[in-house]
Amino acid sequence: MEKKPTTLFVVAAALTNESGAILLQKRPDHASMGGLWEFPGGKVEAGETPEVALARELFEELGISVNLQDLIPETFASEPLGERHLLLLLYRCVTWEGTPTPHFASEIAWVHPNDMAALPMPPADYPLVERLKRI
Numbered sequence: 001m002e003k004k005p006t007t008l009f010v011v012a013a014a015l016t017n018e019s020g021a022i023l024l025q026k027r028p029d030h031a032s033m034g035g036l037w038e039f040p041g042g043k044v045e046a047g048e049t050p051e052v053a054l055a056r057e058l059f060e061e062l063g064i065s066v067n068l069q070d071l072i073p074e075t076f077a078s079e080p081l082g083e084r085h086l087l088l089l090l091y092r093c094v095t096w097e098g099t100p101t102p103h104f105a106s107e108i109a110w111v112h113p114n115d116m117a118a119l120p121m122p123p124a125d126y127p128l129v130e131r132l133k134r135i
């Protein structure tokens with residue numbers, strides 16, 4: 001019988017500063033996909049809208065507060081991820097309260113989309129970066 005993958009709903013943010021650089025965080029070495037650079041975010045939990053999930057993740061991961069209306073849909077990725085299928089919604093955000101501080105990531109960095117090719121990222125992120133470069 002054909003296998004039917006479960007879709008994993010993930011939301012992530014392209015937090016963008018005045019220079020057009022975007023915040024990336026490095027996954028801890030012991031985590032799945034350890035050492036890869038990614039957009040902050042995570043899985044949408046039951047009972048959450050994508051925007052509520054992203055605001056929660058940004059507070060948990062970076063200690064920043066965002067208003068839901070400041071999360072602007074930008075692009076998405078739809079890719080196989082192991083036995084599952086990843087649907088990653090990427091939002092643009094230029095306004096937040098607080099200074100991003102890594103609570104789980106081993107490092108954070110502000111990176112221009114043109115410079116992201118030099119960093120190892122999860123496979124689903126490369127098409128996202130290509131689109132960010134064109135915007």
Ligand SMILES: Nc1nc2c([nH]c(=O)n2[C@@H]2O[C@H](COP(=O)(O)OP(=O)(O)OP(=O)(O)O)[C@@H](O)[C@H]2O)c(=O)[nH]1
Pocket residue numbers: 010011012031032033037038039040041042043086088122123124125
């Ligand atoms: N936040 C984030 N996750 C990404 C990106 N690209 C990508 O493939 N993912 C994948 O989407 C999933 C995000 O969920 P997560 O960050 O809560 O996953 P996790 O494994 O760290 O948490 P867990 O302990 O709940 O399993 C992971 O499988 C992660 O590898 C990205 O740019 N940002």
